[in-house]
Amino acid sequence: MLLLTKRKAPEKSVLTQNSETKQQNGNVEFMVQLRSVSKTYANGCHALANIDLEVKKGEFLFVTGASGSGKSTLLKLLYGDELPTQGDVIVNEYNMVPLRGHRLSFFRRRIGVVFQDYKLISRRTVAENVSLALKAQGYTRKEIQRRLEPSLKLVGLHSKAECFPKQLSGGEQQRVGIARAIAGTPPILLADEPTGNLDPENSWQIMQIFQKLNSFGATVIVTTHDEQLVRRCNHRVMQMQNGRLYPRT
Numbered sequence: 001m002l003l004l005t006k007r008k009a010p011e012k013s014v015l016t017q018n019s020e021t022k023q024q025n026g027n028v029e030f031m032v033q034l035r036s037v038s039k040t041y042a043n044g045c046h047a048l049a050n051i052d053l054e055v056k057k058g059e060f061l062f063v064t065g066a067s068g069s070g071k072s073t074l075l076k077l078l079y080g081d082e083l084p085t086q087g088d089v090i091v092n093e094y095n096m097v098p099l100r101g102h103r104l105s106f107f108r109r110r111i112g113v114v115f116q117d118y119k120l121i122s123r124r125t126v127a128e129n130v131s132l133a134l135k136a137q138g139y140t141r142k143e144i145q146r147r148l149e150p151s152l153k154l155v156g157l158h159s160k161a162e163c164f165p166k167q168l169s170g171g172e173q174q175r176v177g178i179a180r181a182i183a184g185t186p187p188i189l190l191a192d193e194p195t196g197n198l199d200p201e202n203s204w205q206i207m208q209i210f211q212k213l214n215s216f217g218a219t220v221i222v223t224t225h226d227e228q229l230v231r232r233c234n235h236r237v238m239q240m241q242n243g244r245l246y247p248r249t
């Protein structure tokens with residue numbers, strides 16, 4: 001299987017692994033470790049308060065919670081779009097907090113992100129949207145060609161490669177967003193309210209794709225308001241409440 005096969009670890013010259021972040025937990029390997037993480041935005045809004053979270057490699061986690069409870073902020077810390085005010089954010093054994101510039105960019109390329117509003121380039125075809133993301137990750141033209149087809153096939157959009165986003169349904173656009181996120185075979189996929197704009201049938205299709213990726217070995221973290229979807233899947237659920245994270249049974 002081309003997708004989600006293991007890639008070389010980042011080269012030490014580009015990204016130096018922090019020895020503190022190495023696993024010291026027997027056989028358990030974590031994809032995500034948050035230690036006493038808080039986030040206060042510049043306007044004084046306390047979005048996250050003293051969060052501890054561990055997500056094992058290969059795990060599927062839902063994060064639920066009311067609007068404004070801090071779900072997006074949590075994911076933004078994981079893909080390096082925001083910095084915590086306090087605490088450590090360790091993803092795939094690297095502490096994100098001290099990373100800056102090209103080291104942060106390099107690291108972010110190894111994290112797949114899917115957004116509620118798809119964030120596709122409207123003037124580019126489906127194939128171009130996926131290819132451009134791969135190009136930005138430094139893949140050669142040959143490698144882009146090799147990765148494009150299986151990525152689109154995996155989300156069932158092979159026949160729509162030459163369509164523009166506006167020629168697609170919302171569910172199809174989101175599947176392009178997923179193809180773009182996974183084409184570089186990231187070991188972790190973060191999805192922020194990925195089904196927020198979709199009907200139940202399309203939402204379920206998207207969730208099945210995530211579950212398939214998870215079965216191939218990817219760690220998947222999905223934020224959602226959709227309780228029905230959460231109940232339909234049998235995965236761990238954490239509940240965000242006013243910037244605090246609680247396990248849900």
Ligand SMILES: Nc1ncnc2c1ncn2[C@@H]1O[C@H](COP(=O)(O)OP(=O)(O)OP(=O)(O)O)[C@@H](O)[C@H]1O
Nearest residue numbers: 041042043045047066067068069070071072073074
């Ligand atoms: N860039 C920002 N600057 C200031 N405050 C922010 C910023 N982004 C988010 N917030 C605030 O942080 C809190 C958490 O927001 P966040 O977007 O993480 O919540 P959420 O649970 O994802 O909400 P939703 O489900 O509506 O997307 C909210 O009070 C929000 O207003």
